[in-house]
Amino acid sequence: MGISIWQLLIILAIVLLLFGAKRLRNVGSDLGAAIKGFRSAVKEGEEETAASAAKLDKKDEDVIEGEVTRKEKDKA
Numbered sequence: 001m002g003i004s005i006w007q008l009l010i011i012l013a014i015v016l017l018l019f020g021a022k023r024l025r026n027v028g029s030d031l032g033a034a035i036k037g038f039r040s041a042v043k044e045g046e047e048e049t050a051a052s053a054a055k056l057d058k059k060d061e062d063v064i065e066g067e068v069t070r071k072e073k074d075k076a
Contacts, residue, residue: 016024 019027
């Protein structure tokens, strides 16, 4: 029940007749540029997330964990 190669070729021929090769080439290059921009934005987001995680890890190194064994009363 899938689309065969002949059906895809007929659809491609109809699209070429309706829009023309030049317009389809422009649409293809615009789509490629959009995908490239999306990939670079995702990469920048991942790098930013990794940098903020590294900052959080560095802050955790300064934390001293312990347990209170006795409590002194304020001398006022």
